[in-house]
Amino acid sequence: MTTPTLPALSAERVDAIESAVFGRIADERRAMRRRRRNVWTGIGAAAAVVVIAAVVGPSLTSTQSTGGSTVVGASGAESAPDFSGQFDQNSVGAVPEQDAAGSSSLPEQSATRDIGSRDIVATGSSTVEVDDVRAAIDEVTAAATAAGGYVESTQLGGGMVGIPIEGSATTATASSGWITVRVPADTLTQVMDGLRDVGDVTATSVNRSDVTDQTVDLRARVAAGEASVARLTELMGQAASVADLITAESALAERQAQLDSDRQVLQSIESQVALSTLSVQLTERTAPVTADPAGFGDGLVAGWNGLVATLNGVVIGVGFLLPWIVIAGVAWAIVWGVRRVVRRRRAAREG
Template sequence: MNAPTLPSLSPDRMDAIETAVFGRIADERDRRRRRRRAVWTGVGAAAAVIVVAAVVGPSLSTTSGVSGSSTVAGAGDSAPEGGTIDQSAQGFAGSEAGSAPVAPGQSGAGARSDASSSTDASAREIVSTGSSTVAVDDIGTAIEAIGNAATAAGGYVESSQLGDGGVVMPLEGVSTGATLSSGWITVRVPADSLAAVMDGLGTVGEVTATSVTRSDVTDQAIDLRARVAAGEASVARLTELMAQAGSVSDLIAAETALADRQAQLDSDRQILQSLSSQVAMSTLSVQLTARTASVTADPAGFGDGLAAGWNGLVATLNGIVIGLGFLLPWVVVAGIAAAAVWGVRRVVRRRRAARQG
């Protein structure tokens, strides 16, 4: 039987066949290389997701735990009484600067300057406000001790709070012996006794923080006293005019003016009295926290180490699960985008191969 004879090939045809064969081999190598690259990329992405989940998970659980905790009211939550009075008095002084009585031939600025000079020679009027943080063994006992110290110094308890419930109660409502984690007390004491009372806090517990704020209100007090004097003189003059009124219209006008001046005088007296009270009686706010027991070192054995390792493993896995849950939406969106890009590139390759074929 005769063997089939193959047609002779021209050199150009042989070169074309060799080029096509080598091209297919190169394409196959490229496919394998892309497959290996895709596999390693997936492995690396999975490892990166796990690492990120392990890092992000604990922080997410910690953040959620912190956001769910309740806030404990402290001494800083109550605004000092002195700041409000100072601002009110200062604003009132600015609006009524021209109402102070001025001696003949002397300007208002000169009278205020002379008053300030005479005040500089005497004691300045200072509003003092103190605050401290004290770690104690028993919150109720500490509140009672601080209240007794303030009363002994000639002051009184303004407000106090036990626990985290936000309920303000008088000193009589304090129940010693209760296990509480925090509390605070605000007392008013004579200004010259503030330092002694604050020093005495060391006998109640461990003072961890303390501060004293002093505000000079001498100028506000001078302006208020000048307004009170001017108001009293004006009220006395209007009272005389009412007695000398010759008609009903004059009497009504004098009564109206007298009512306005009397209301302004009463307001100035009240502000001056409050300012003088703040100068004479300082405010002290004490934040009380439960003292934490010191932890003594205890050498652990194999069982303790195993338990600690297991707890650490569970905590890490929990963090990874939380992190995966956090990253899952991002991974899905990134996967969809990658699939779309891969599909477009595949269509482009097919069209390019069809054109070359």
């Protein structure tokens, strides 16, 4: 039996066969790399989903437990009174009444002040720990009244109580409160020292501001304004014509308005000098907490609860991300299908 012989191959045919073999090997290598890349991409995506679920899940759980609303603590809703010693000269505030002659009915202390004395606005603030906030407010109110002052405002818990009324009885309780009183300037230190009888004073401060320049300037302006008003009033009685009378009335009205404004500002400053402001923050005294060291069983229970909470968060996170994963998977499948069709067409044209 004779063995068939293969026809001789030309060099061009050999090169073509080698190119086809090497091309197929290269295609297989590219396909293998593509499969590996897809596997690692899937693993990375799964790991990213787990990580995101672990991060997003607890926040979603806490949001659901609070009904999707932001919870603000009581301390964030309360604002402390302003303890600054500054004042607004344009503020007319609560000032003493004037008599018919326009003089001030301020306390005798400011009216009999020596020329060489300084006008000082003093404001104090204290923080006191007490057993009963309501009873402490009553004690501070009594001390201010005994010193010749009055209560400007009070705050119990998160609501403004206002100036207390004698004979009124309330049963409201709170763990914190504020009270602001006005007392004569020379009794401010005495009243602040008396706070030690109310509770434990944990912080205290006094701010003094010198307003002598403002009061001297305002007194000079008031004196000049009074003289100008008196002169214009005299000129109105001597007016020889209607035009002169109208001019004098217009000037008098302007000077009188400026005089009233200066008097009101001066009285407001003198009121702040004569009556100092004291703001007291009252906090309920907390009982000391005794340490209770946890044992192995408590640690095991805590670890189990933490594991359950983490798994719950991961499940919630996966549920949250699942719609996005589906959409991303559909988009990736479309892109992969288009690329495969393009590769097949390209391979067909090359073949």
